[in-house]
Amino acid sequence: MYIFIILLLIIVIGFFVLSRDNRVDREIKSVEISGLKKGGKIVQISDLHYLSSRLTDYGESYNEKIGVVDAKPVKNVDKILDSLILEVIEIKPDVLVISGDITFNGERVSHEEVSSKLNILKDKGIQVLVIPGNHDIDSQRSNSYFGDEIETVENIDSNDFSNIYSSFGMGENKRIVSRDNHSLSYLYKLSSNVNLLLLDTNSGKNINEVSNGTLKWIERILKYTSSRNEIVISVSHQNILIHNKMFASGYRIKNASSIVELYKKYNVRLNLSGHMHLQHISQYNGVYDISIGSIGLYPHIYAVVDIDDVNTIEYFTEKLSISKWMEKYGYKDDTLVNFDNFSREKFRENVLMQSSKVLSGEKTIGKFKKEDIEKMMEFMVDSSVSYFSGEIYKNPQLRKDNPTLKMWLEHFSDEFQVKYLESIYTDDVLRNHNEITIKQ
Ligand SMILES: [Fe+2]
Numbered sequence: 001m002y003i004f005i006i007l008l009l010i011i012v013i014g015f016f017v018l019s020r021d022n023r024v025d026r027e028i029k030s031v032e033i034s035g036l037k038k039g040g041k042i043v044q045i046s047d048l049h050y051l052s053s054r055l056t057d058y059g060e061s062y063n064e065k066i067g068v069v070d071a072k073p074v075k076n077v078d079k080i081l082d083s084l085i086l087e088v089i090e091i092k093p094d095v096l097v098i099s100g101d102i103t104f105n106g107e108r109v110s111h112e113e114v115s116s117k118l119n120i121l122k123d124k125g126i127q128v129l130v131i132p133g134n135h136d137i138d139s140q141r142s143n144s145y146f147g148d149e150i151e152t153v154e155n156i157d158s159n160d161f162s163n164i165y166s167s168f169g170m171g172e173n174k175r176i177v178s179r180d181n182h183s184l185s186y187l188y189k190l191s192s193n194v195n196l197l198l199l200d201t202n203s204g205k206n207i208n209e210v211s212n213g214t215l216k217w218i219e220r221i222l223k224y225t226s227s228r229n230e231i232v233i234s235v236s237h238q239n240i241l242i243h244n245k246m247f248a249s250g251y252r253i254k255n256a257s258s259i260v261e262l263y264k265k266y267n268v269r270l271n272l273s274g275h276m277h278l279q280h281i282s283q284y285n286g287v288y289d290i291s292i293g294s295i296g297l298y299p300h301i302y303a304v305v306d307i308d309d310v311n312t313i314e315y316f317t318e319k320l321s322i323s324k325w326m327e328k329y330g331y332k333d334d335t336l337v338n339f340d341n342f343s344r345e346k347f348r349e350n351v352l353m354q355s356s357k358v359l360s361g362e363k364t365i366g367k368f369k370k371e372d373i374e375k376m377m378e379f380m381v382d383s384s385v386s387y388f389s390g391e392i393y394k395n396p397q398l399r400k401d402n403p404t405l406k407m408w409l410e411h412f413s414d415e416f417q418v419k420y421l422e423s424i425y426t427d428d429v430l431r432n433h434n435e436i437t438i439k440q
Contacts, residue, residue: 028178028187028224036192038309041093044235045084045302046274047294049135050077051104052113055144055153062145066104071350072296073343074104076322079336080296081117083325087318089124091304094190096126098168099274099292100133100202100237105141108154115164122167129169129188132202133237133275137161158184158203169198178221182206182213187221187232194307195225197234197268201253208238209254218259222266231311231440232268239273241282241289246423251276263287269438270313272303279317279390281433288438290315298343299389301434311440317390347388348381355380358415372407379404380421387424390433400425 051074056062058075066074073080088096103110118128142155162170162184169176169186177195178187184200197218201208210218225232234240240256240263242248253259263271270288277294279301293301300320307313322339325331335342355377364373379402386392399405405425412418 028221036189038191038193039307040095040190040194041091041307042095042097042190042196042233042305043088043091043093043302044097044099044272044292044305045295046099046237046292047101047133047277047296048077048081048098048114049074049101049104049294049296050081050110050114052107052110053078054109054113055107057146059146060148061150065145065150068353069350071298071347072294073298073346074296076336076339076343077296078113079322079325079331079339080300080320081114083320083322084295084302085117085120086325086328087302087320088121088126093126093304095188095196096121096128097196097198097235097272098128098130099235099272100131101135101274101294102130102133103136105143106136106139106155107142107144108156108160111136111156111161111164115168118168127173127175128167129196129198129235130165131169131184131198131200131235131237132158132161134202134207137203161203178217180214180217182211182217185214185217187225191307193230193309193311195221195230195232197221197232199234199236199259201236201238208250210259215255215258215262219262219266222262222268226266231307231313232266233305233307233313234263234268234271236271236273238275239282239289239291240271241284241287243276243278243280243282243289243291244423245426246420247276260284260287267440269440270305270315272305278388279433281390281431281436288436290436292317293388293390295320297388298347298385299340300343301389313438313440315436315438317434344385347385351381351384352377354417358412358417363411367411375404376408379408380417383421383424387429392424392429393432 102114121128137156137158139155142153144151144153175189176186177189184203186198188196190196201210238253239251240253240259242252264285264287273289273291276291277297278291279293280291282289292303295302301317302320303315303317305313305315322336326336359373383398386395386398392398408418408421
């Protein structure tokens with residue numbers, strides 16, 4: 001009798017072990033793509049927030065809701081995308097990764113326009129891979145802006161997203177070796193030793209969260225890739241580590257610690273994220289999360305990630321040049337000739353608008369000289385622009401002991417904007433957040 005029970009147990013356990021292995025085999029297509037090289041080159045952008053020019057006349061309602069309040073030159077976003085496409089063709093990476101918030105607020109027209117522009121890269125043999133951001137699917141704020149009217153326009157759901165971007169990671173592709181059943185996440189085989197794990201946390205029920213099903217899928221594919229000594233670089237929209245203590249909730253994926261644990265276990269060293277519009281490198285237990293600045297915001301950063309055949313990852317950023325694109329196509333536009341200055345000015349005006357709200361109250365009347373107020377305003381501008389570019393380290397004036405920072409902290413410490421200013425000046429802000437080399 002006992003022997004019978006033991007035999008039965010062995011059969012049952014054996015069945016579960018085998019069926020789990022089979023599941024991995026079923027999920028991960030064994031791709032024997034011939035002639036796969038080693039290493040690879042990735043360009044990453046995030047948070048383009050593209051608004052189609054067919055949805056606005058850039059009149060009153062646009063200016064009031066976007067033009068004046070947004071630090072990004074949204075009106076020029078089509079030129080930003082065109083310039084990016086030109087630079088990506090010159091760099092000729094294996095893939096361009098877009099880590100979400102492709103559109104302003106998920107408008108169908110904006111999605112379709114971006115997708116159609118991306119076809120240029122497809123025609124040049126450069127694969128584009130996308131995942132959605134929190135603005136891209138089922139948005140309740142998809143609007144048009146004409147005259148003084150704001151009207152709801154058609155948004156898209158996750159099926160539409162898959163259809164619109166079917167050539168860009170969401171449809172059939174022999175290099176997509178596994179897809180998650182619980183989200184739009186997938187695994188892309190970049191080369192013989194490198195895989196990209198594109199993690200979706202913005203469709204279905206689990207927004208800014210990875211479901212248990214997806215976590216199990218991640219573990220199965222990481223087991224598979226590590227058994228073959230291949231590396232995985234992951235990509236997510238929201239962050240897997242904190243980049244600024246004031247902005248953790250809503251920015252870091254809710255159950256990010258489970259992801260980081262898995263990455264630590266299977267030696268996934270790098271996650272490329274976005275969402276914060278901030279260029280910042282965080283590290284925990286050997287796992288790096290690099291939040292990239294928004295391509296739509298000054299200084300219009302994109303990242304280049306180079307992986308060699310011994311799994312060394314080199315990460316650095318570049319700044320987009322609109323004038324290069326204008327020169328190439330003979331495009332004339334006075335605003336865009338000095339696009340860098342124009343776009344920085346847009347960012348500056350936005351910060352000044354916020355600062356002046358703090359500095360125009362009763363607290364300042366008769367207490368500060370005019371030049372002190374101006375100094376404080378400009379300090380806030382320089383701090384914000386340099387912080388979002390990951391470049392505080394470059395400006396020796398931007399330090400904790402700067403007397404203008406002390407003035408802000410002494411008199412306005414209870415204001416949100418000043419708490420934010422204080423949060424910038426942590427010890428790690430003095431590092432270069434635009435470059436890193438990670439050895440496996
Ligand atoms: Fe976002």
